[in-house]
Amino acid sequence: MNNIKSKKVLIVVTSFDEVKSTGHKTGIWIEEFATPYYLLTGQGIEVTIASPQGGKAPIDPKSTLPDFTTDDVKRFFGDEDAQNRLNNTIKLTDVDAADYDAIFYPGGHGPMWDLPEDVKSIELIQSFYEAGKPVALVCHAPAALQNVKAKNGDPLVKGKQVAGFTNTEEIAGQSTAEVPFMLEDMLIEKGAKYAKGADWQPFAVVDGNLITGQNPASSHSVAEKIIAALATQVS
Numbered sequence: 001m002n003n004i005k006s007k008k009v010l011i012v013v014t015s016f017d018e019v020k021s022t023g024h025k026t027g028i029w030i031e032e033f034a035t036p037y038y039l040l041t042g043q044g045i046e047v048t049i050a051s052p053q054g055g056k057a058p059i060d061p062k063s064t065l066p067d068f069t070t071d072d073v074k075r076f077f078g079d080e081d082a083q084n085r086l087n088n089t090i091k092l093t094d095v096d097a098a099d100y101d102a103i104f105y106p107g108g109h110g111p112m113w114d115l116p117e118d119v120k121s122i123e124l125i126q127s128f129y130e131a132g133k134p135v136a137l138v139c140h141a142p143a144a145l146q147n148v149k150a151k152n153g154d155p156l157v158k159g160k161q162v163a164g165f166t167n168t169e170e171i172a173g174q175s176t177a178e179v180p181f182m183l184e185d186m187l188i189e190k191g192a193k194y195a196k197g198a199d200w201q202p203f204a205v206v207d208g209n210l211i212t213g214q215n216p217a218s219s220h221s222v223a224e225k226i227i228a229a230l231a232t233q234v235s
Contacts (some may be wrong), residue, residue, distance in 0.1 A: 005044035007230045010100040011037070012121060012144075013089060014110030015051045017058035019178050026178060027058030029108035031068060031216045032138050033086070034076040036104060036223035043227055047085075048100070052118050054091035060108045068216070092120040097127040101233060102226055106219070107139030107165065109178045115144035122148050129156060129209060134229040138204075138213035138222045139165050143183055146190065158191030161207040163214045169199050 013028050040047055051057050062068070064077075076082050097103075103124060105111060115121050125148045128135050137144060142164035148156040167184045170176055187194050196214055197203030204213035204221040209229065213222035 004227065004231055007101045007233070008046045008048065008099065009040055009226065009230075010095060010097075010103045010124075011047055011049045012092065012103060012105050012115070012124070013049060013051045013057040013086070014108060014114055015053035015057065016110040016114040019109065019113070022177050024178060025058070025061050026113075027060045027108055027110040028086075028106055029063040029068075029139060029216055030059050030076060031063060031070050031073050032106035032108065032141070032219045034072040034082075035070065035219040036106065036138075036226070037082060038072050038075065039220065039223040039227065040104075045227070045230070048095075049085050049089045050092050050095050051089040052092050052114050052121070054089055054094075056087045057089050058110060059086075060110065063108065092118065092124070095120070095124065097124050097131070100128075100133070101230055102134035102136065103128045104222075104226060105137040105141035105144050107137070107141040107216075109140060109175065111141045112143040112179050112181070112183070115141070116146040118144075125156070132209055133233070134209050134211055134226050136211035136213075136222050136226050137164075138219050139215050140179070140183055142187060142212050143181075146186055155190040155192075156210075157187055160192055160210055161195045161205045162187050162192040162210070163195050163197075163203055163205045163212040163218070165215055166196050166199060169215060172199065
């Protein structure tokens with residue numbers, strides 16, 4: 001087993017902060033950032049946070065409401081260093097995939113709007129995947145896989161087990177107007193072997209070096225799977 005403390009993980013977050021059609025503010029679902037952030041940094045893993053525009057990454061205000069506030073979310077809002085890091089993300093275009101051992105995308109509705117079309121994000125996922133490095137995404141973040149291709153030109157997700165926010169969760173959350181497409185439908189259309197557990201319950205799958213989780217409750221499991229993959233990674 002390698003020294004996990006020498007590992008570096010790139011966390012890619014959204015820069016998208018408002019759904020124009022509804023006027024609702026959006027961004028990262030903060031639990032999906034905070035939980036993996038503390039699990040990874042707690043292992044001594046070095047974390048870098050990047051976004052398409054750089055600078056302050058938006059947090060979905062709904063994710064800060066008491067109903068959704070977990071211990072890690074409370075910890076984040078009491079942690080000046082973590083907040084400063086999320087307020088000062090580096091630009092995706094300044095990132096070199098070779099500098100990192102894994103890439104992780106937290107969800108929220110924001111990532112569905114800017115990351116699927118982001119050329120640098122697409123390039124990074126392809127680069128990490130082809131290098132055999134863990135590529136992890138949770139909840140709505142698998143939307144970033146929409147236009148990622150495998151080496152043979154097929155969608156990267158084709159034939160692979162992939163989890164992501166379910167249609168039934170989106171409908172139950174009354175948030176269908178906040179998304180450009182239904183994530184479950186898109187993954188199936190791209191040929192993924194869409195996998196899901198019960199709504200709102202933790203569920204994550206690993207297919208090769210692709211790690212995906214279904215919903216906010218799955219962020220802990222996804223982070224654990226990243227750590228497990230890094231522990232067996234050949235330096």
